[in-house]
Structures are given as C-alpha cells and as structure tokens.
Amino acid sequence: MDEELRGRVEREAEKHALLNAVKHGSEANVGAVMGPLMGDNPDFRAHADEVPGVVGGVVSRVNGFDPDERRARLEELAPKELAELEAEDEEDDTILPDLPNADEYEEIRMRCAPNPNGPWHIGHARMPAVIGTYKERYDGWFCVRFDDTDPETKRPNLEAYDWILEDIDYLGFDPDAVYRASDRVESYYDHARELIEMGGAYTCSCPGDEFSDLKNAGEPCPHRDKDSETALEEFEDMVAGKYGSGEMVLRVKTDIEHKNPALRDWVAFRIVDTPHPRERAADYRCWPMLDFQSGVDDHRIGITHIIRGIDLQDSAKRQRFLYDYFDWEYPEVVHWGHVQVDAYDVKMSTSRIGELIEAGHLDGWDDPRAPTIQSLRRRGIRGEAITDAMIQLGTSTSDVDLAMSSIYAENRNLIDEETDRRFFVREGAEVGLAGSPPDEATPPLHPNHEDRGVRHIPVGDAVVLEQDDVPQRKERIWLKGLGCFQYTRDVLQYTGDSIDVVREGDVDVIHWAPATESVPLTLRTMDGDVEGRAEPEVGDLDPDDVVQFERVGFARIDEVEEVGDEVIAYYAHP
Template sequence: MDDTMRETARTAARKHALLNAVKHGTDPEVGAVMGPLMGENPDLRQHADDVSGVVAAVVSEVGDLSPDARRAELSEIAPDELADIEAENEADGHPLPDLPNADGYGEIRMRAAPNPNGPWHIGHGRMPAVIGTYRDRYDGIFILRFDDTDPAGKRPDPDAYDWIREAIAYLGFEYDEEYLASDRLETYYEHARNLIDAGGAYTCSCPAGEFSELKAAGDACPHREKEPATVHDEFQGMVDGEYDPGDLVLRVRTDLDDPNPALRDWVAFRMIDETHPRTEAGEIDGYDCWPLLDFQSGIDDHLTGVTHIIRGIDLQDSAKRQQYVYDYFDWSYPEVIHWGYVQVRGDYDVPLSTSTIRERIETGDLDGWDDPRAPTIASLRRRGIRGAAITETMVALGTSTNDIDLSMSSLYANNREIVDAEADRYFLVRDGVERPVVGGPEVATPPVHPEFEDRGRREIPVADTVLLEPDDVPDDGERAWLKGYGPVRADGAELSVIDLEVDTALDEDVPFVHWVPADDTCQVRLRTVTGDVTGLAEPGSVDATPGSIVQFERVGYARVDRHDDETVAHFTHR
C-alpha cells in the first residue's frame, strides 16, 4: 500500500472512528470502523492487513479524545453526518423520569459509589448508565467515589479500581470527579470529633449481644452519658490503634424510641485489624479505626455536594441513619431515589454476585472475570456486546422501586442494531456431515454482507465435497439451497445441482442452508455462555481481524478473539 492509499485510509478511518464514537457515546473499535471504511473505499480491500493497522492506530488516537473534542472535530470534517446524529438523538426524547426538584439546584451532582472488591457484574452497569445519562441531560457532574473503607468484610481488590474506571468508559461516560474514601480517613475522624462535640456520638464497649438486647428493648446503653472529654479520649485511642476489634465502637446517638430498632444508636466507627490493600501498596497510611459505610458515605455526599442519590430500595434505612448526622450538623439531605434490584433472566447459571463469581474463578469453574459464562461487564465486552447497548438497555429499565428482570434478549436486540452493519459474514458448520456435490461450479461467491454489495464477495472453493450441519442434510429426493452456491437435490448420498429460481425456492419453502468445503476449512472454537462449541469455518474466516465482530450465518454473531492453531471467537448472540 503506497503513501497515497495509506493517507486515504487514515483520513477515512478518522472520520468513521469519530462517527462511531459520537453516535454511540463510547470509544470506537476497529471492527466498527473497518466495515464502513471498506464500503466507501473498495480499492483498499486488497490491502486489508495494512488498513487494519492504520485503523487500529486511529482508533487509539480517537479513544484518547474527550467527547467534546470528538464532536468538535467531527463538526469540521463531517458536519452533515454529525447533524444527522444530533437530530436522531433529539428525536429520542428523555428516556428517564425527571429528577425530583431538579430546578431547585444550580448544578446537578450525582455519584456512583462502588466498593472496589472486584470487577462489575452486569447489574452494576445500571448505576453509571443512569447517572451518566442524567449528567448529560442536566449538564451536571458525575462523581466516581470508591467506598473502600472495609478492608475485612468487603476487602478491596487493588485491580478493581482500574477495572471500574474502564467499565465506565466502556459504557460511554467520563466521570468529572473521583474520590477514594480510603484517602479521607482524617476527614471522617474530624467529623466524628465534631459530632462528639455536638452531643451526637459516644464510645461504647458493650458486647454486641448485650447491646442488641438493649436496642431491641429501647433501653439506653450504660455508656451513653459519658462526658464528651472521655468520649474524645477513647475515640482518639481507637484512632491510635489502642483497642482490638470488638473492644470499643463509636455510636451515633439517635432516638431510642424510634420504631425501627435498626436506627437506634448505630455504629459509626469500629476497629479492624486487617491491613488495607492500599496500605500494603504504600499508597495510604495504616489505619485500625474505620468508618462504617453509612457514616462515611453520608459525610462524603455532603462534602462533595451531591444533590441526588440513587440507591437500592433495601437501603432506605441508610437515609434515615444519615439523617440523624445531618440534623446534628444542620445539613440538608440530598434528594433520594430508591429503586429495585436487577436480576438477569436467561443465559446464565452464575448469579449476579461478585463473591460467587470470585469463588468460581478460584475453584477453576470459570477461567476469569471475562469468561463468557460469567455475568460480568468484562465478559460482555469480550463477547462483543457494545457499551452503548448496555447503557441503552439499563436506561430503559427506568428507576422503578420494583425489582426488575433484565431480559438478555433486550440487550442483544440493542447490540444487534449496532454491530450488524459492521459484521462480515462467514459460514461455520458444527458436527459436519460430508456430502459430495456434482454438477456445480468450483467456487462459491456469497456476499461479504448481504446489505452492502460494495464490500464485495467471498470466494469459497467447493472442490467436490461439502459439510452440512446434521439438521440441514436433505433427505433423499429433497431439495436445499446452499447459500452463495445454488440449489441442490439429494440423490442418495450425493447433492446434485439443479435449476431453480430463488423466488420459486422461497415460495416452496426450500431451506437455505450454510455449509463449508470439506477439504479447505479452519478450526473454530466458539466460546459461549453454556460452554465451548467447536466447528469448521470457511477458509477466509482466518482473515477476520481479532477484535472484530463477524456473523456466522444462521449461527450468530461472534467477536473474534485470536487466531492460533485454531480461531477462538466469543459468541455474542444470535
């Protein structure tokens, strides 16, 4: 490929990478750019390997641009296409309900506050999808806060911080501010001391069982009336690590007559003797006194100016606990939206549980977090499910308080709309049955894509024998249409080519079936949510770019993972 063609490829790749990124609100991918680029520039097809390298470099460059920079550049090089995208987006309207009292705030600020104890499963994708959509709608602020203050019960995974950051970008969003709660221990200590001064907290050494009995009866703990100076001294002892787990806690003083015992004098700080992973890495000091989530998140929501909180319906008590702290400090509590939980319907045998997925990985039942059998964002990405499709599906669920079943078919339908145009077609046969073919051409020429004739045609050598899937083998005397080749009739064990018009075949329900040559194929391992499937694909499939989406006709879409001794592809969906 000479310099002129290389520059042509680069210019076209830049435009299509920007179009793909702006339209779907996510980073572009090589496969999504190659299809339309080749469609517009068929002369580049003979240099596909060189072009894919150019595209990969351009995709990386566009991926580093901010959404605003992408849109600005596209407005200069392809203003008409950008206008079409914007018109389409405006016609869509708002998929989510209005935020409560949104007009009462100068700026909408919302947070996603994950515990980084592992990569996100599918259900975790709902929060950033909805918050990011609201941020874009109200021109607000998207805060990412890692609630990583439990080094024992929900121990952070050092790799999970980046996994979560990458997942948000994959879903099509950039967060505006980031906080790590484990960086902010001194801030929580300061507010604990202020709470003690306000008469809102006391240290308690009651055994857990004994305090539970007092709480249930609505009786005061004997430590409740300690002098503030004593509480300060004992809390400082907690901060200095002078106590063991269970020896002493700091409680928020609430209403002992509250009808909900769970709200009575709840624990704000406790001792933990597990070393935080970030301490082990030298990123933060060592701490033994850690805030519980309701205290930590309540303080952070106020200090970072959060205006609207979305949380699970089962966490209604959190708002009520935090309200006590807010009342002591004379703070206004953010607006709260409680929603039901998402359960995935279909496909997966593994539950939406980070701990369960981790256990399956540790026992060898799963290969890793991106194993196609794992219901994780990483797995969906490796399978070729686009982040834009996940976001669209999650946003469509709304913010109902009811628990919701997420049908994977809805996600697949949204993804199909995105990937179909870019997916070159190939044939793949599983459990092939061999049949001789007589009286036909030596080469079949099915289209690369049935809707884009300008992409050209594949050339599949037929020789004299083909492989069919068992259910597609016609009985003696029956007819079939070998896709891209022509009509045949079964004459005993042979398939004889016959004269038959396409319209007639359709009217008479002649089955159109895929096939591969018996003597010239490539081995494929198709990784699916139910396990691996092997088959033989047409020889040209080995040229599919790793990372691209293809469609194995009548089987389904797949993302090509790699070409080794065999081609490994991850099944996307039908």
C-alpha cells in the same frame, strides 16, 4: 419480481423506513426495516434475495428527506402508526422521570459509589447508565467514589478499581472525578472529633450482643452519657490502634426510643485488625462505617441527588441524624428496586462468581457463562446496548426483570448493518459434491451493501453441512452463494437450477463450509464450547472483529492461532 409486487415492496418499505427514521430521529436503517417489513408481509419472503435491493433504494430516498418531510409523508401514508409512535415517544420520555426538585440546584451533582471488591456483574451497569444519562440531561456532574472502607468483610480487590473504571468507559461515560474513600480517612476522623465535641457521638465498649439487647429494649447503654472529653480521648486511642477488633466503637447519638431499632445509636467507627490492601491505607485500624463515610463525603463533594436501592432506606434515615448535627442539607434521594437478570444459571453476586472461578467452574470473570460486564464485552456486545436496556428499566421502587434478549435486541440494532457475514458450520457432516459445480462461491459480505464486495470460498470436492441440514435422499437444497443441489447416492449433485426454485418455496437455503480449506473454529457460548468449521477467510480476521455467522448468530473473534489457523470466537447472540 414483477412490477406489481415491486410496487407493494416499495410502498411497504417506505412506510417502515419512515417509521424507523421518525422513531429514532435519524436516518433509516436497512437492517432495521427488513425485520418488520418481512414480518408484516410473509409473501415477500419467497423473494428474499431481491427485496433488500429494493429496500435499499427506498431507504436512500427516505434519508434524503428532512425530519419535517419524513413526518409529513408518514402522516400521509400511515397516520395511525404515526400516532402510536408519538404516544410511545411520550411514554419513553417518562422512563427516566425528572429528578426531584432539579430546578432548585445550580448544578446537578451525582455519584456512583461502588465497592471495589471485584468486577461488576450486569446489574451494576444500571447505576452508571442512569446517572450518566441524568448528567447528560441536566448538563450536570458525576463522580465515581470507591467506598472502600471495609478492608475485611468486603475486602477491596486492587485490580477492581481499574476494572470498574474500564466498565464505566465501556458503557459510554466519563466521570468528572474519581475518589477513593480510603484516601480520605483523616477527614472522617476530623468530623468524628467535631461530632463528639458537640455531644453527638460517644465511645462504647459494650459487647455487641449486650448492646443489641439494650437497643431493642429502647434502653441506653451505660456509656451514652459519658463526657465529651473522655469520649474524645477514647476515640483518639481507637485511631492510635490501642484497641482490638470489637473492643470499642464510636456511636452516633440518635433517639434510643426511636420506633425503628435500626436507627438507634448506630455505629459510626469500629476497629478492623485486617490491614487494608492499599499500601497507603494499610496502617489504619479505625475505620468509618459506610453510613458515616458516605454521609460525610456526599456533603463535602456537594452531591445533590442520590440514587440507591430501596433496601437502603434506613441509610438515608441514619445519615439525616448526622446531617442535623452538622446543620447540613440532605441530598434528594431516589430509591429503586433490584434488577433480576434472566438467562444465567450463575447467581448475580460478585462474591459468588469469585467462588466459582476459584473452584474452577468458571474460567474467569469474562467467561461467557459469567453474568459480568467483562463477559459481555468479550462476547462483542457494545456497552451502549447495555446502557440503553438499563435505561428502559426506569427507576421504579419495585424489583425489575431485565431480559437479556432486550440487550441483544439493542446490540443487534447497533451492529447489524456494519457486520460482515460469514459461514460457520457447527459439528458438521462431510458430504461429497458432484455434477461440476462452480469452483468458487462468492456470497456478499453483507446482503444490503453490495459495495463492500464478496467473500471468496473455494468449493473443492466436498462440503461440510450442519447435521440437521443434511437433506433426505432426492431432496434439493440451495447452498448459499453457490447454487442448487440434489442429494443423490450419498453426494450432492449440482443441478444448475435458478434461484426461482427458492422463491417458489420448494428448496431450503442453507450455509456450508468447504471440507478441505475451511478453518477449525471453537465458538465459546453460555452453554459451553461448540466446535466446527468456518469459511477460509475467517482465518484472516483479527481479534475484536465482530461477524455474523449466517443462521447461527453474531460473534466476536477472540483469538486466531497461527498453527493450523484455528480460531476462537465468543458467541454474542442470535
């Protein structure tokens, strides 16, 4: 690299390093600088082997500045880019708007209220991501409350309680308290008795269709005006299990002529004959509906702000009748739209994913094809990346689209600099070597961190190349970490040419694996398993190690077999 070019690389690298440091309020990252640097300056690509070394020195110098010095220097070098960055920062600050009337509360208290009927799909991550972030912003409090009072339609999965808590921990949050609604049934009974005594609820034995007709006509059912003593006795019979499913319900008395029929005398308790799967709740048959249970709990726990889907607006309206009876203050409510996630053929539904597992179409909840948090974790994607991508969606009432590429980009920023490089050749073709190449290749573990050392790859008499990388006759290629070869007489002839042939743009740089000492590796992807060969030291990695297979992508090592050293890895993203 001549002095003129080196000077250009240093100037451009300094600008991008400063932009990176100022944007994130932290030290600059070499990996994050390289992408935009090479994108803005395509002529640098011919010197790809030398540029990282220059960039590394510039980044070290920039990281020696304090924040004020970085901003001042960026204003001097690139005032327009700084202005655009600051405008973006102002916009980012409003991605999660301030909670309504937050300054009126001594402590912001929020709840994440999952139904534990299975592991979480990706869309579920939005709630703890946003609530946890608000907790940090306001130095507040949040709990996980399992709304598990439907032992039949959304029957709890006993393992899901722990799965969900593990997912929340993986996303980066630690709840201040954990509750199970099925532990609190007696409290709901007490509130129901009080409501009946004040004339706010009545028992109703109307068949469902019959009551629906009356409700839609704005007419009261014949049980609406029964005395409180009778209603209370019948409710006690519900609690005692003297009725079967559908024979008796408890209704909250609202406005039978309300313009919205869904709010007219809604059901607070019903009989469910199916026992709850939790042993301590298995004897209950009289169960609260979610609007009653959640409304009571939100008050008792002291929730100040609720975030819920826009489709649940009627829940807030129903619960306000309950709060008015008890003279409680209703929490602030933020409604948002649903999250639509691309890149998956499987519907984002816990029940649907469970059906596919049961039918054998998916191997489990952490199958790479499953749109679950467990799957992303097994693929080596960090919870912080999911949280950051969810925060970017804000709290719009409109349905929002989440591109998996945004999660991948966030994750790449987190892991790129610390992830070692390796070679993995997918379903390759074996090609012989000739011309006395080196006995061993020693590519760096990371191109930006020479201090980490190198890999040791024995060369042997042949290599494995990806089918698309096998050159045409007389064509030259550069085997990464090894050197230049020309394809002649069905073998790769070592030429001994210098790296200049790559810089001049005449020779493609490709990855490879030794034919004899490589290890078999199965890469599990969203499109199915991919078989191939990896450089030998991949067989020495441990489960949970994350690597970047050069020219393939990031992957998490899942399993290393002792017999034959076969490796199974889960593909994360490019």
